[in-house]
Amino acid sequence: MADSAEIVEPTSPTSGAAGPGSAGPDRPAAASASIRLDNLTKRHPDSQAPAVEDVTRDEAAGETVMHVGPSGCGKSATLKMINRLIEPTSGQITIGGEEARLRTDGRRGADHGLAGDARRVAATPTRPGGGLMRLAQVRTAVAGAGALLLAVAGLSGCGLTSGSPLADSVQPGSIGKGRPLDGAQLTVTSKEFTEQIILGQIMGLVFKAAGAEVLDRTNIQGSIGAREAIKSGAADGMYEYTGTAWITYLGHTKRVVDPHEQWEAVREEDRRNGITWLSAAPLNNTYALVANQANARKYRLRTLSDVARLTKKDPGAATICGGSEFSVREDGLPGVAKTYGFALRSGNFKKMDDGVVYTQVAEGAACALGVAATTDGRIPELKLKVLEDDRHFFPNYNAAPEMNSATMRKYPAIADLLTPITKRLTGPEAQRLNARVDVDGEDPHEVAKDWLVREGFIREG
Template sequence: MRRRGLRTGLAALTGAALLASCGLTSGSPLVDNVKPGSIGRGEPLKGAHLVITSKNFSENIILGEMIGLAFKAAGASVLDRTNITGSIGAREAVKSGQADAMYEYTGTAWITYLGHTEPIKDPQEQWQAVHDEDLKHGLTWLPPSTLDNTYSLAISQRNNAKYHLKTLSDVAALAKKDPKAVTLCVENEFASRQDGLPGMTKAYGMDIPSSRIQKMDAGIVYTQVNKSGSCLLGEVYTTDGRIKSMNLTVMEDDKGFFPNYNAAPSVYSKAIKKYPAIAGLLNPISAKLTTAVAQELNAKVDVDGQDPHDVAKDWLIKEGFIKEG
């Protein structure tokens, strides 16, 4: 997904390497024949050449495609460079001006990119702090959505019939009472980030040996927890549509360890200075994005197998933001 682990200096070096490895000289033009709906009237971006990007998980790709389609409806020619591996590569693309906009997460920026260790509990204050600090990095954050894609652990209802786990504190207590009972499936990035597994286990006093933690691709985590039973609990994202489709029980973060991860457009400051209409295009979209909406849209990709671009386009049309050309 998105989160922490690297301080700013190392992030810059790693990001540069990721940009090179991800082939940011490539990209596909958006060819959709779309026109303004409730946004983009008068085509305020006519003549603009803009580049969109995203990280490489379904939700962020969907959100990135929404930006591109909004720009396209407003008259811009748009190059699609979504689906960049890892959090840092996508951020560096916008920060360097190789891309103009993406949806980013407030908690990711505060902890991972800006190097803070303590999240700000109030979502709006968290966004404001990120907005203010990132201006000096050449990035402008537009107002956030209420979509909060944070972490937790989940268990299948079948397995939980035995353990009756409800909170992360319950998981910590079980690990202490029966060390052999708790096995975790997590993705590599979560396993190394301070706002991920290391910080969570410290905050909750979870003593889980490394031999009982399996690292794998995020999508496989859900399958392992739901079907094979190789892991009792798995790392999940709270906006993931597979939680509902697989009837997983998500642990409450009862100590409030995980930061707010509200999605908001992060825009190359020079681009929004040149095209201030960008804010008027994206703000209404963000205002409609909620955690429930994200779960629904993510399920269309991760459960039903639809294309993220089509999911984004269908939703924008349904909400009246854009129209078919």
């Protein structure tokens, strides 16, 4: 095990409930193969700090391993190197006594039962020195599959109770001249998935360059927690999606077809909640169902109406992998099933972490279809086919700054800072940024900063 890593060996839980990494009806049991890492290091060309540095450790066959820590500390990069999706800069990975080789087809290597990185669980809330955290400092839980639940139970559901100051030395570029936020103390937040974390880091770095002291409270589990933080004033701003606000928060069921009209409707109605919406981005991160190319051809899947046909003609083949939130949201499975007439068998919607869905669909064994976000960088990387929403069910999910209204009254310059940046956030640009994290294993914070500097919005130093 890496230097100073903490080993947690929880006792078996009394409940039979499955936790992250557990074997169950929706997740195959871990394969029996030992894993050894020898001086494993991953450095990205555009980052001064390594994502993972000089990690050496052994994991016995049959163990379940979970990496727990804040965004950017090396969890995803390590798993992607083990699963042979990205190449280490140096070091060796041995699986079952044989050196692992890089996959060139965009899919995972052998099934080691390492399906996710538990990024929702924050054992260490700070990013030391404002930079990356070496894997040696990550808390690692090692236990049998049934015992892993206890390690998670004590740490999950952290909510907005911790954060770390942004320590970057950044200066105004094309925005923030005159440092209009000098003396301000602002808190930014986000949900827990990649795009949200990147957008939260973009907002925080812009505020920092404009003179504010910024507390980073991004990576909050679920939509409601981050939203309530903005509403209550516990956080000052985040990027949110117009469709989420319209349906999930404001309770509407009828979709507004025109993206700008939907943004205007959300902006006007949310004023009474003490929330101010700034201009929306072209970026439309709507839901979609995806399939790998082989299954799309096999089942003749081009549209969601084709999926409805499959659920009736071949119910056993109509399996969908997706996140738990999608399964209950009105703009998710209940609504799309009603609109298209899905006759989905009980148990054929397989709940799993959103990040795992893409590799499961690419492999095509556990599920023929998966729920995807259209701006996710793994869609082109894994050559997944996006099925057409031919009845136009899914709302527009254009990203826009959702700000606490009291904060905007105190610091109206925020609008001028964020508007030019938001306009530059297109769907293809978001896919590229997301891919740098989800495919290449880079740190969301560094990806956000690199993009802002490259676009000329801020300067380092």
